[in-house]
Amino acid sequence: MSDVNGVVENGWEQVADTFRANFKEGKDLGAGCCVYVDGRAVVDVWGGVAERESNRPWERETVVAVASTTKGATAMCAHLLVERGELDLDAPVTRYWPEFGAAGKEEIPVRYLLSHQAGLPVVDSPLTFEEACAWDPVIRALEVQKPLWTPGTEHLYHALTFGFLVGEVVRRITGRSLGTFFADEIAGPLGLSAWISLPEEIETRVARLEQAPFPYNSVEDLATDFGGLMGLDPAVAGALVQTLWGPDSILIKAGTLGGIITEESTARRAFRAAEFPGGNMFANAHSIARMYAAMVSEVDGIRLLQPETVAAMTVLQTNRSRMHGVPPELEPATRNMFNMSVGFWRSSPPVMPMLGPASFGHPGSGGSLGAADPEARVGFGYVSNLWSANLIDPRAIELAAAVTKCLD
Secondary structure, eight states: OEEEEEETTOOOHHHHHHHHHHHTTTTOSSEEEEEETTEEEEEEEEEEEEEEEEEEEEEETTTTOOOHHHHHHHHHHHHHHTTSSSSOOSSGGGGGGGGGGTTTTTTTTHHHHTTEEEEEOOOOOOOOOHHHSSSSSHHHHHHEEEEEESSTTTEEOOOTTTHHHHHHHHHHHHSSSSSHIHHHHIIITTTTEEEOOGGGGGEEEEEOOOOOOOSSHHHHHHHHHHHHHTOOHHHEEEHHHHHHHHHHHHHHHTTTTTOOHHHHTSSSSHHSSOOOOOOEEOHHHHHHHHHHHHHSSSSSTTTTSSHHHHHHHOOOGGGGEEEETGGGGGGGGGGTTTBOSSSSEEEEETTBOOOSOOOOEEEEESSEEEEETTTTTTEEEEEEEEEOOOOOOOOHHHHHHHHHHHOO
């Protein structure tokens, strides 16, 4: 079993034990987990290897790609501007970004960008990898694109366009890119090891991702497991899996920006150096937990958002619309699958249980998770370089459950 290092305060041993068990059971290669309560770290552990081939150990300052956990950091940037009175969530996007108003998008409020209801989950225009990394070509394409549905009536995960849409609004208001704003206003003041646009000098600290074996022998096995977890009839579960994750699914296209973001391209320096605020932050667990803690408590004299801002931004939004592309007969089965507030998932067992019922945060493909519980004043972060293929990853869920038991 890999060595686990770090600090665990009395009463929090169950979190560390759960973390160790992930290695013992072969669920992790290298990973970190951190828990803040009332502004201080009560658990900060890490272990395993950052790279299997060289046996490079995972250290506290090792960072790793966290995929869509990036979206939580991007949403924080937007809500900082809301709190400062510089951004109105209910104002049309065109107030800040006039060119966005083409093709029937004149009245779309900023709120819809953050809650995945804008109808722009994919980019229609063909783009190259280099154009995507350059930012402006994606923005020009989104400006002229027509929404896939009447905005506000449906929702679908905007896997990568989320970062461009929200990031461009932040850029128009502040004159700074989302990655620069995050560095200046959040990562810098809090002393985080977290970047949206990875500096070249940090490359030596990056853990190498490794794909975990696919845990199912067939799509039918996947559907059976998914159906059991969700309490669905096997036929319904199978139809949902094909609709949402089948080879022609719009969710798959959304997650690859039309096929140009691949496992190979994400390993390139160009991708790491670019800004994809929907999915290319590099961070460690301590930094993720610390930034979430600063939204619900004071951390070394810094509180990012006031309680009233947090309360407003965590009000559910997607319960008011249906999931795009799902046949009417399957719609009831999706009502607890995507509990999105204004930029954050809300706790929604069994899909995303997080911490307590008031908790919010954002998961990332592969298994990472950042979350906060405003009632318990907890910030949580988990990262790993063993890229899980599970639809619902058990590692962060079990760690979050251990946090809740320690709080009790």
